[in-house]
Amino acid sequence: MVIQVCIGSACHLKGSYEVIKTMQRVIEEEDLGTLITLKSSFCLGQCSDAVSVKVDEAPVESVTPEEAEAFLKLNLKSNSKSAANTSHGLE
Ligand code: FES
Numbered sequence: 001m002v003i004q005v006c007i008g009s010a011c012h013l014k015g016s017y018e019v020i021k022t023m024q025r026v027i028e029e030e031d032l033g034t035l036i037t038l039k040s041s042f043c044l045g046q047c048s049d050a051v052s053v054k055v056d057e058a059p060v061e062s063v064t065p066e067e068a069e070a071f072l073k074l075n076l077k078s079n080s081k082s083a084a085n086t087s088h089g090l091e
Helices: 009-013 016-029 065-085
Strands: 002-006 037-041 053-055 058-060
Touching: 002 009, 002 016, 009 016, 016 037, 016 065
Parallel strands: 002 037
Antiparallel strands: 002 053, 053 058
């Protein structure tokens, strides 16, 4: 699973750095480094719904650090071995 977090101006102002830090922490704590590739991205074209994230190619809008953590942990619980293939309910 590839997760891209927008670090463009609008998303930066709405807290994209906190979303990234939270995801990095959970990935490290839960040892998800082999399942999840976390990347920053330039503007994803959803500025009015910052913080914008893409999970694989699926856009997710208005992401908070709390939602990001819940999403990662939900994927862990549901199927840690195939987290790369789960659906994206990051809301
Ligand atoms: S700045 Fe993040 S979607 Fe445009």
